[in-house]
Amino acid sequence: MNQTGLHGTALRLHKTLARIWAPDPGWRGWLTTSNNNDIGRLFLCVATAFFVIGGLLAMLIRAQLATPGSAFMGPEAYNQVFTMHGTVMMFLFAIPFFEAMSMLLLPGMLGTRDLAFPRLGAYGLWVYIFGGTAVIIAMLMGLAPDGGWFMYPPLTSAAFSPGLGADVWLLGITSIEVSAIATAVEVVVTVLRYRAAGMSLSRMPIFAWYILVVSVMILTAFPPMILGSLLLEVERALDWPFFQVENGGDPLLWQHLFWLFGHPEVYIIFLPAAGMIATILPVMARTTLLGYGWVVAAAISLAVLSFGLWVHHMFTTGIPHLGLAFFSAASTLVAVPTSVMIFSWIGTLWKGRVRMELPMLWLIGFFATFVIGGLTGVMLAIVPFNWQVHDTHFVVAHLHYVLIGGYVFPMIAAVYFFQPLLTGRSSFFRLGGVAFWLVVPAFHVTFLAVHVAGLLGQRRRTWTYNEGQGWEVLNLVASVASFVMAIGFALVILDIAINTFAGLRGRRNQWNATTLEWAAANPSPNYGFASIPVVRGRYPLLKDPDLALRIAKGEGYLADTSRNRRETLIVATTTGEPSQVVVLPGNSILPFLLAVVTSTSFLAPLFKAYWLSGLALVGVIILALIWVWRLAPARTEGLVDAGHGSQLPIASETADPPGWWGSLFLLLADGVHFGSLLFGYAFLWTVAPNWPPPTYLSPELWPVVLAVGGAVALALAPRLMLRGIERGRVWPMLLMGAIGTLALGAAAASVMLARPDPASHAFDATLWLLAGHVAFHAALTLIMLGYLGLRRIAGHSLRVGEARIVGLWADFTAATSLLALGAAWLPGAFG
């Protein structure tokens, strides 16, 4: 074939794929698209908008603190402003921003065409937009939460925060956490299953490792927080006394649940940035990462360690001395994996030849800032020092060094670095450099001054201060410098906006990077790759610069477009062997609609419209069923041609379809949530002052029999169904499972009926939550079994994969129900 012929093939393939993967035309396309490029761009823009809002709030704070005795804001306004600044930056900017970046970049890095569950990604985006907007609107109406971003009860309980503010926080932020969990499930399954042919785990780009670790952390760290929010909201709305001492609650329970989330959260924010650094820095040094395995191990150990140190936020709450020693040592220990990363990066720069482009400049800003933040962090881990500076501006300065230095600077580097892929353009004007030299020096002036003010005893969260305490100059300097920094950030955003619309069209792979995302065209088309690449090493473009051309010509897998649908490859998790062909869904309004009803059910309780919330919940169930129903293929295809002479099964016809993997990781989060509930129960029992309750719940025989019988039936039914599918006999098993769920539901109801007043004591309230867990999961499993029954009635033969997904949920329901009911009955049975 001659050169024109080659390009002709590539062009034809491009046109066909572009048509298959195109969003709907017009504005409607934005509502119905589920492609990672579209969703990621929207996500990124919205997260940036929230960064601007959070930044404006920060400027209000610095304006207030610039002079002593400022009359600009009173304590009521100031408390709302600092609470919202923390909340917006942590929940509405930091987490969504890296999620957006990974949505945009991950499929390219992994050599696949889209994320595992495109519609789930779209759903997560819309829930985030609705929840975030509700929180901001509440703020503009003066109804913002004012109890600090950590929301400690009893200050945030109904008695001391009677208004809507705390409810806005609890409901709005929880809905955003649900969205984060949806995205995390999507990312985990994508990294584990959706990759280029031959990309084993050890050949994955380093960012994929980081984001895998982060996603698992989200699945394990967010559930305690969601539980805490649920407990507090239920206490506020229905007076169930989880945090009220007089009725067996304990305010310390909130602090444990909050920091079980809050500390890993810091690393959930840092690790994606670290992944970006480990990706960008070697390219900027024209070399490869030093100690890939070391860095992966460091990321994993940092994640594990971060769960062991939540108590270090509670050093001043009266923890026993031995506990303090343990958590103090564990807190300092996290510096070790961080140090491994830092020296791997400096070593990488050492062995390469560095080019001083804009992304590199921001990375240097990261080093200079983050190392200081890490060192003040180690100081804070030393208990006697912590006792003195806790809740002063020293801590404020420390956390801004870590978060801005460790997250914002690397993310700006990442945006500049990946700009050619995201927008197709490269930097043109000199604005970016100017912005850098405004932001970084101004940042250091601001927060060095804040450090010193903290050491001189200035407390956080005080709306003003008196003259004559030696803080005036420091605060004025910090405020002036912070405004310079804000101007710098505004210039960064302006620069990127200008580049997006007026920059130069860059050539493909302008940095000579070595990973797959740079094999795509600029900007990356919606279908990503014209064919799924075959890789033989960790740095595919390093030894094989023509790979991009061969992919475009269709020499990889799945270049055949005759099936006329969105397909991509699933590989074996460890080896990267091609194993399945997955059909991804097309454009649909369903994710948007489902997000509307979900957000309604979350936000309606704000206005005490519980009926609307319930109605919306029914809407969620109906829409979810329609969603699943429409995705289930009508006919069986058998093996299909995947290219390279291989015949692969369609994913939905296998025993482990993506839905099975997704359910597995969603259940991980669900299990942690349930574990947190048991932890809360045990904590109240052993620590709360007004325990034991007046009476325990003595179990009768029949609910115990129902619970055990129901759990056994529910665990057995899906297993028998797998055999039944071969013989075409599934009704008895479906019925058996359904009876199991009803029995469990009845056992749960017996607990509630026996203790009709959950507001009387924290024990009763906990019983209702345990029983509620059982009832909720029994209902969920019943709906799933009902779905299988409806499929059967509609004349479809059931698939093994579907049955195994329901089996996962049934097993989880059976196991946690026995644990929950056992925990409810045990004290009464022996007490």
Next chain:
Amino acid sequence: MLAGGVAIFAFVLGLLTAALVRRPAREGDPATGIWLWTLGLGLPLATLAALTVYGLVMGERLLPRETPDLVTVEAEARQWAWSFAYSDAPGLVTVDVLHIPAGLPVDVRITSVDVVHSFWVPRLAGKLDAIPGHVNVLRIEAQAPGTYAGQSAEFSGTGYREHTFTVEAHGPAAWNAFLQGAP
């Protein structure tokens, strides 16, 4: 601690600068031994071990010890006041002023009747939280008679800034006079 921190910071940035300006003729060998084993693992482990031991020893020294002439006072926080009671003078309650004897160890039994507060007299001890339903005990000791400023150090709503108190440390005679009910 500050000097050590500055030294580590200077060292890391020095290495970084050297790495940035270096122009190796060919790609150097990946010296995992030095970069990862020695600098990545060894350096922080050694530093942190020393620092943690130091912190624990210091913390141990601050711990309350059994002592015969111990004075016990109760500190009860509320939005936004502190009331103090004295085991040596039952019924005596002072608001926003804590009286203690100078030169004697004092146990402050800290609690709260509403939201979480924190008891902090920077010149006498670190802070300890006042949590409803719990009593936390803080050992303080004023070396000399005088007035020491104290404040709450846990955000508690709109009156948080003004939630302050003072500690009056008395000499032996003044302390006895105070306990007898003299102002």
